[in-house]
Amino acid sequence: MTFVFILFISYVFLANSLLNDIKTNSFYSHITKLAQTKLPLEKFFILDSIGIILGIRKIVSDIAWIQLLQYYGGHPPEDKHCNKHNHIECITKIQPGKYLDFIKYVRRVTILDPLHSFAYFYGVGALAWNLERPDEALEYLKEGLKNLEFQKDNPESDYWQLVKYQQAIYYKLGGKYKEMLNELKEIIQKGKAPNMVKAILANLYKKYGFYKEAILIWEELLDSGDPEYVERAQIQIKELKTLLSKTEKYKKEFK
């Protein structure tokens, strides 16, 4: 009987100790946040709930991630006349005012797995530059910074990478495009940026006349073999080389 009593006392003591660990570990607070967070996409409510109740959030988050890629990889639901064989404008992802549910899809991924840093990079990049909704990007970015706050002490962490995205967006809003480009360049040099962000920078380089830099990025994307960008990279490289030769010809004539 004494043995059982000791067993119970030590159990309660340990259970309390685990509870304290949970309460003091900043990360567990993100898990409990689910109790007060509404899942952003009701149509996936059952799948998401299964993930939560069976303790398999990460794999459900991966499925949510694939669903996000499919949503953003497909034609914009708002654009009725885009089809499979449509022109190049439908392939490119620079489509302001479209993919209105993008933020819901990307938030769903990180609600299920708040540590999915890549989803923050991808979501913020797409919202701020491709979909031209920097306000939504900043709102989502704040969620990311809050969730990754525990990495703050490590200067190489994803938290600080996300801070760079924030700075780049503020430069964009303030019209300081050169600083914005430098910020994005640094993000890419760290090696954690999604291919989409690289394509964004290449497009921005092209827009501001830095053709050589743009070619380098598109060549890198071509070498990566990512089917999403191979075709686009080939077209862009050809186009940029023409633009570059024209500029150089013009410069020579001007001299």
Next chain:
Amino acid sequence: MKTLLNIILYSIKENFRTKVYLVLILFSIVLVFTGFLLMGLSGFEQPQRVLVNTGVTMIEIFCLTLVLLNSIGLFLQDVENKNIYVFLSKPISRTKFIIGKYIGLLVVIMCSIFIMFIIHFMFIKIVKWYITKEYILTLLTIFLKIATIASIALLSTISTTSHISAAVLSLLIWIAGHFTSEFIFIVDRIKLKNIQNFLKIIYYLIPNFQYFNLKDYFTSSEFISKFNLIKGILYCLIYNSICLFFTCSLFKKKDL
């Protein structure tokens, strides 16, 4: 001690006789299909992450299936086939029988986790990826969770003597165990003290699986570094001992 060892060996043999390897083969097939399917769908954006996550989740799900099928099925089968009398007619205490059965099951689970890890590791190497020490720690916590649910499954089998009700009860506790963080968050906000205290008792009765659910967070070394393994092992040991104590007490009183 020798009799306990014999029961453990019998339990291991019995578990393997139920074609446990079929579960492992199934694991490989499901892993190949789901892992590579999801990898393919995720394109160039983090395909390896998807394979690692799928594998770890599959290991846990298959171990859970294995433990529910074997702990519930085998015991009741022993009773139905009257195999149990072979042991109980000998000078072996019922407590030793239960403990032996449980340890045998744990050995089988450990072997299964190890084999599934090898298969998963091979796939990870095929896609030229790597595993971290956090991954290994995650597998250890999966074992702790499965060991806990095994003791609960044994207890529910003895108390309900029905396949379905024992399986449902164990599964419900598995689900509730993953809800503990949210549960205590809600309980803390309840203003009625009596209800709050009652729910807190329930919180202590449910095993805290969320604390061991490292598989959902093992990508973050910062988070994993805060996890206390010794405390976790002690918690599991004590929880399982309590469950086994009740199982043995019930089994002693049971009229077979």
